Amino acid sequence: MTDIELDYHATFDQVYQAVEPDGIGLLPLENQLDGFVLATLQRLQVADVTEIGEVTVPVNFGLAGRVTQLTDIKRIFAQFKTEGQCQKLLSQLPNAQIITTSSNMISVEKLQSGEPGDAAIIPQSQMAVQEFPFKLDNVADQDDNATRFIIFKKKPAPLVLPVTSTVGATQRTYKYPLFITPPTEEPGVLYQILSYLAQSKLNLVTIMSLPTRQQIGIYAFYIEISITADQQASLFDTLNEMNQHYQIHPLGFYAV
Numbered sequence: 001m002t003d004i005e006l007d008y009h010a011t012f013d014q015v016y017q018a019v020e021p022d023g024i025g026l027l028p029l030e031n032q033l034d035g036f037v038l039a040t041l042q043r044l045q046v047a048d049v050t051e052i053g054e055v056t057v058p059v060n061f062g063l064a065g066r067v068t069q070l071t072d073i074k075r076i077f078a079q080f081k082t083e084g085q086c087q088k089l090l091s092q093l094p095n096a097q098i099i100t101t102s103s104n105m106i107s108v109e110k111l112q113s114g115e116p117g118d119a120a121i122i123p124q125s126q127m128a129v130q131e132f133p134f135k136l137d138n139v140a141d142q143d144d145n146a147t148r149f150i151i152f153k154k155k156p157a158p159l160v161l162p163v164t165s166t167v168g169a170t171q172r173t174y175k176y177p178l179f180i181t182p183p184t185e186e187p188g189v190l191y192q193i194l195s196y197l198a199q200s201k202l203n204l205v206t207i208m209s210l211p212t213r214q215q216i217g218i219y220a221f222y223i224e225i226s227i228t229a230d231q232q233a234s235l236f237d238t239l240n241e242m243n244q245h246y247q248i249h250p251l252g253f254y255a256v
Contacts, residue, residue: 012027012039012043015027019152021155023153024152025151025154026149027040027150028147029054029148031059031145031146032142032144032146032147033084033085033141034081034085036208037081040150042210044251045179045222047154048155049156049251050152050155050251050252051150051177052151052252054148056148056149057149058144058146059140059145060124060140061086061138061140062122062126062127063076063089063120063121063134063135064126064127064132064134064136065119065132065134066111066115066118066119066134067116067117067118067119070093073096073118074096074097074118075114075117075119076118076120077099077101079102079107079121086121089136089139096119104122108126111130124137124138159239159240159243159250160236161232161236172228172229173226173228173256174226174228174232174256175225176224176235176250176253177206177222177223177252178222178251179210179251180220180223180246180249181220182218184218185218190221196238196241197225200234200238202227202234203225204223204225204226205224205226206224207223208222
């Protein structure tokens with residue numbers, strides 16, 4: 001079995017930039033409690049990547065602080081998505097200043113170099129290895145919290161039917177994520193886009209809109225399509241037809 005070297009980076013952009021041509025990267029895409037990760041979608045919107053899979057990871061958080069009790073907390077460090085997953089805890093600290101960080105490990109670092117009255121929401125896995133006077137385990141709003149990560153390579157995804165294995169293919173489900181950008185804003189444009197998928201009986205499982213940043217009112221649509229093995233040809237026929245009218249930015253094709 002090939003050894004895998006893990007290389008941690010503090011921000012989403014640093015993760016993308018660090019991926020070598022023959023390497024793979026992981027980015028968080030969707031959290032069960034707080035929804036899609038905008039920073040990842042913004043990166044995917046403009047990046048040449050090929051997603052090769054996804055993995056859903058259980059996540060939980062603990063609270064650590066340079067205090068002796070909860071009410072002594074004056075400042076609390078929390079990653080921008082973590083904050084949305086721990087609202088019940090934060091509602092108990094109405095007078096504490098929330099300082100948003102770009103990653104959970106940066107929250108740990110901020111607390112390590114902090115001062116009395118500081119606290120941080122950190123990964124539950126860090127609670128056993130960090131030494132702070134105050135600790136509170138499992139502070140996420142739900143115990144069954146999970147985050148979906150994408151696994152990607154740093155190369156453009158083609159808009160063609162990939163060569164896939166036929167072993168067990170009839171039992172497999174595939175996912176195809178992509179961005180679709182209409183050239184102009186007009187009434188019914190989203191209906192027109194979705195009608196292509198409906199007419200081809202392709203299952204839409206996700207849709208999100210993001211601004212193109214080129215003009216107010218023009219949005220790109222992040223879409224995930226789920227298909228069976230026998231729908232592969234229909235999928236790519238439909239997408240190539242749509243590509244004549246819209247800008248298609250494919251992101252990969254993988255079994256789930």
